[in-house]
Amino acid sequence: MSHPVIERIEKISPEVTALAEEAERLGRLPEESVRLLKGTGMTRMLQPREWGGEEAHPADYIEAVMAAGAMGCSSAGWVGGVVGLHPWEVGVMDPRVQEEVWGEDRDTWIASPYVALGRARKVDGGYVFNGRWTFSSGSDHAGWVHLGGLILDDKGEPVPGDHHFLIPRGDFQIVEDSWDVVGLKGTGSNDIVVEDAFVPEYRVLQYSTVVDGTAAAAVGRGDNPLYAMPWFSLFGNAVTATVIGICEGALAATLDYQRERANVFGTRITQDPYTLPSIAEAASEIRASRVQVLDNVNRIYDVLAKGQVPSLALRAEARRDQIRSSWRAVEAVDSLFSRTGGNAIRADKPLQRLWRDAHAGLNHAVNMPGPSYQVAALSLMGFEPAPGSLL
Template sequence: MTTTTVPTNIAHYLDAAGPFVARVDEAADWIDAERQMPPDLAGDMADAGFFRLLLPRDLGGAQLAHPDFLQILEQFAAADASVAWCLNQNNVFATSAARMPVDTAHLIWGEPRAVVTNGPPTRSCLATPVEGGYRLNGRWNLSSGSDHATWIAALSPVAQGGQNGATASDQGPRILLMPKPEVNIVDLWHTAGLRGTGSFSFDVDDRFIAEERTYIQDGPAWADGPLYQIPRTLLFATGFATVALGVARKSLEIAIGVGQSRMPYRSGVLLRDQQTTQRTMGEAHAQQSSARAFLKEAHGRLWDSACSKGTLTIDERIQLRVAATHAIRTSAQVVDAAYTLCGASGIFQSNPIQRRFQDMHVITQHVQGHYVHYETAGQFLMGLEPQGVF
């Protein structure tokens, strides 16, 4: 297949995002109910290059600067967290193309609508070395964007040794790649929030995967550029934090609209005219703005180092880790405040605050939002050896 080429400047995508954001906003209830993006919308976004934003240019990707990508992500987050989540998940994973065998990367992204989804392995997962590749077994969960994905990436531990005396060249975890029809999709995604991500599970039963369709997930990148010098976990964290901040900002806008028309029972005063409301709104605005500024500052420092030096300090990595976690946790507080201001009207599905409330509290349960990352930062600040993933 021939490689698709897409524009590589941020101005193009910022202009193109507007109509897509409007379509996402209009389809938000359908996305939530059907637990997926509308196929025509996902296809059109793929055709417009929105799943190739971080893909190397050598593969027909835009290879945008990561700060530019976050601008686009924040726009989609205000319309629907699930779509924004998939955009981040699928685009960040596309940076792994720079670590795959080059021919395999061209095979996958030679398809114009290519999207790769992935998910963490369960304890049942194991890749056994055999002649020419691996035999793969197991179940993987939380594969966001499964419906519109074309390929599946399975991270797996590798068994020591193998059949016919075959051994793995590296006994650490590997990522094994398969066209989606080669796996069994399992629908365990019955949640209260982020339903539209379609984060289904998949099973693999004794499937042979050729060596050239596998790679070490943290191996060296063959593509140049600062984007591929940043640990993928931090790219995920920054993007998901940006989604959370977008949800929080939109929740405040919803609460402002409710406050201008809602008169609490027996109060005789509009919600907006109550001092409690005014104080709550002011505090929530400050929380969201401060968390966003912290994330932008930490991310900016790290990005500048990646661009100018090609290396990152531990301080820069940990600062971004804690800033992303803080943005997610603080966004939840902001959404809770907005939800409370909406009163009894907020409990109904017809109020858009309800979906944001549910989405936000699923986001906080993701590993990128766990409190343990504060401990990592604390260890580093106290002069201890920091533990964790950063």
């Protein structure tokens, strides 16, 4: 039996799908899509129980993200997956932060990005923070935003080590019309600007403590395997889960389209000896991506649930598989799309949008194969991953 959140996502799917074209036109999710997503409970799955969350098993969350990605509006699935991850990090921050974020509204959305483009100057009680960031998915609907940055020393030089700064809505600006793209157009992944915002010290988290689990231990959550999950085992797989979900949606759209279609020679696709095997093969590749991601999330969680620490070799393997699963699934969609005929590229056909969305998801930084594949290959040879490897 599927998780209740997944069942609720499947229930709202037709309504969210009907809003997909409006999301593309607006360049952000319509308010109704946001309301429907919040109603599923998806974005509270990783939230602490004392703040109205579920503290769900991460594999359940990953499956929910896949279900959301498979809706006919990929942008809704993408935003839901991203903002649904952020409560996990707030859960390992100072309790004062949790009170500020969830004290009045436990459905508050938190956006990002985490790339360290900001610069912080130390002042009494905290920092003065400045910067501009790109790719802030769902920011139009967010009350808070996690932003990556570096702290400057007395000489104005960056101190080694990234930090995450949590900023309330009143202290950041969304750059209008900064999201003009060909895929995932409805995510509203705008640029964010912060100018001389004061950030209390307790709303700043050292990134390395999120990665090694010490942030969770510092707030009494170190024994909870959910909050001890390695950063990329959650963040990376959540992005890949959306990509896989989009590809599953593209497969469903392909089947609907091809079921009644004939090719230019008059042969019905259901009797085409060339197209049918390609559909079966693509379906198997997408399924393999799903299974591999879920297996690795479960393996890492099970190690943590036993009170043990996942080995770097396991993390390298899981990171390799996360990236490969994204690419494998999108390659399968390419195979499907190339065999659907000329009419499939028409703007009124959903398959072209899903094809564009899948490729846009593949361009996310966590899906870059080179560095992580190198680490994984060296790990297979018995070499220890270097400190700072993206695991």
